[in-house]
Amino acid sequence: MAASEKKIPVWLDCDPGHDDAVAILMALQLPQIDLRGISAVYGNAALHNTSRNAARCLIAFGSPEQAKSIPVYAGAEKPLIKLVRHDDEIHGEDGLGGVEGLPAADDPAVVAKLDETKGKPAVLAIADAARSLPDGERLTLVATGSMTNAALFVSMFPDLVRDKISQVVIMGGAEGRGNRSPVAEFNILLDPHAASILFDAEVPVVMAPLNVTHTALFRTHDHHKLLVPPSALPSLPETTPDATANPAKAHTPLRHTMSTLLTFFASTYSAVFNFQDGPPVHDALCIAYLARPEIFQGKRYRVDVELQGEHTTGTTVVDLWEYKKDELTEFKKDPDSRASWGRLGKNVFVLEELDVPEFWKLFQQAVDSADKVSPLNKKAS
Numbered sequence: 545m546a547a548s549e550k551k552i553p554v555w556l557d558c559d560p561g562h563d564d565a566v567a568i569l570m571a572l573q574l575p576q577i578d579l580r581g582i583s584a585v586y587g588n589a590a591l592h593n594t595s596r597n598a599a600r601c602l603i604a605f606g607s608p609e610q611a612k613s614i615p616v617y618a619g620a621e622k623p624l625i626k627l628v629r630h631d632d633e634i635h636g637e638d639g640l641g642g643v644e645g646l647p648a649a650d651d652p653a654v655v656a657k658l659d660e661t662k663g664k665p666a667v668l669a670i671a672d673a674a675r676s677l678p679d680g681e682r683l684t685l686v687a688t689g690s691m692t693n694a695a696l697f698v699s700m701f702p703d704l705v706r707d708k709i710s711q712v713v714i715m716g717g718a719e720g721r722g723n724r725s726p727v728a729e730f731n732i733l734l735d736p737h738a739a740s741i742l743f744d745a746e747v748p749v750v751m752a753p754l755n756v757t758h759t760a761l762f763r764t765h766d767h768h769k770l771l772v773p774p775s776a777l778p779s780l781p782e783t784t785p786d787a788t789a790n791p792a793k794a795h796t797p798l799r800h801t802m803s804t805l806l807t808f809f810a811s812t813y814s815a816v817f818n819f820q821d822g823p824p825v826h827d828a829l830c831i832a833y834l835a836r837p838e839i840f841q842g843k844r845y846r847v848d849v850e851l852q853g854e855h856t857t858g859t860t861v862v863d864l865w866e867y868k869k870d871e872l873t874e875f876k877k878d879p880d881s882r883a884s885w886g887r888l889g890k891n892v893f894v895l896e897e898l899d900v901p902e903f904w905k906l907f908q909q910a911v912d913s914a915d916k917v918s919p920l921n922k923k924a925s
C-alpha cells in the first residue's frame with residue numbers, strides 16, 4: 545500500500561470469540577485499516593465476557609499506543625426480541641477458551657480500559673466516531689457478532705448512516721446452509737430481527753456467509769508458518785509433518801498465544817462439526833475484504849431474513865434467481881442510490897469466493913506486524 549493511500553476508518557463490533565480475536569488482530573495490524581473503536585455484543589459468550597475479551601485482545605495484539613487510543617465499548621446484552629443464548633460449546637464458557645498468554649479478564653489494564661467508557665452506550669460511540677470524520681470521509685462498520693448493536697445504530701441514526709457510513713461488512717448468514725440450525729447461521733440466528741433491520745437500512749451491506757468463510761480453513765502448513773515465520777526459518781517447506789502431532793515451539797509469545805487460540809478452535813470445530821482440516825476463521829474475512837477486496841468475488845442480491853419459520857428462523861433467504869426483481873423499485877430506479885440498498889432494493893453484496901492462499905498471506909502479514917509491537921513479546925524479554 546502506497547503511503548499516500550488513505551487508510552479506511554473502521555469500527556469493529558464483535559463478540560470475541562476466537563475468530564473475532566483473529567479479526568481484531570488483523571484490524572489492528574493491517575496497514576489498510578485505521579481501527580477507530582471496538583464495541584462488544586453478547587453472542588459467543590455473555591456481554592461481560594465478550595467486552596472484556598475485546599479489551600484483552602486489543603491490549604495483547606495492538607501497540608501500546610493503539611491500546612491507549614482505541615476505545616472499547618460494551619453494547620447490547622440481549623437480542624431485540626428473542627431470548628439471549630451463547631455458544632460455550634464452540635468458544636468455551638468465557639468466549640476465549642484454551643487461549644494462553646492473554647491478559648486475564650480481571651487484569652487492571654483490562655478493567656481500566658472498560659472503565660474509560662462505562663455508562664456510554666456503544667451505539668452513541670459509533671455515531672460520534674462517524675461524525676468526527678472530516679467532510680468526504682466515511683466510517684466502515686464491521687459486525688462480526690449478532691447484528692443487535694448495528695440494528696440499533698442504523699435505526700437511531702438514519703441520516704448519519706446515509707451521510708457518514710460507507711458500508712457495513714458483516715460475517716453471517718449463508719446461501720442455503722446453516723451452522724446453528726440446518727439452515728441458519730449463528731450470528732443471524734441470535735437476533736434475526738436485528739439482521740433484517742440492518743439489511744433493509746439504506747447503506748451498502750457486505751455479507752461474508754458460511755459458504756465462503758468455510759473455505760478459509762487454518763490448515764497445518766498455516767499453523768507452521770504461524771509458529772515459526774518463514775523469515776525466521778527460510779527453509780521451512782510448504783508441506784511439513786502434522787503440526788498438531790509434533791508442534792514446533794512458537795517463535796514468540798504472541799505466536800504461542802495465537803497458536804493456542806487456533807488449536808482450541810480447531811478442537812471444538814472438529815468435535816462439533818467434524819472439521820478435520822482446520823477451523824474456519826469466519827470473522828477475519830470481513831477485515832480481509834476491507835484490506836484487499838480484490839481477493840474476493842461476490843454478487844449483489846436481494847436478501848431477506850426468515851423471522852417466523854417453523855424450521856427456518858434466522859435463515860438468510862438469498863434471491864439467487866431474482867424472483868423478487870419486479871418488487872425492487874428503488875433498485876430499478878437507480879442501482880447506485882442509497883435507497884437501492886434498502887427495503888425496495890438489492891440490499892446485500894454477498895461474498896461467494898475467496899483466494900484462500902492470499903487470505904492467509906494477509907493473516908501472516910498481520911501476525912508479523914503484531915510481533916513487532918505486542919506487549920506479550922516484551923514481557924518475555
Ligand SMILES: [Ca+2]
Nearest residue numbers: 561564688689
Ligand atoms: Ca463473532
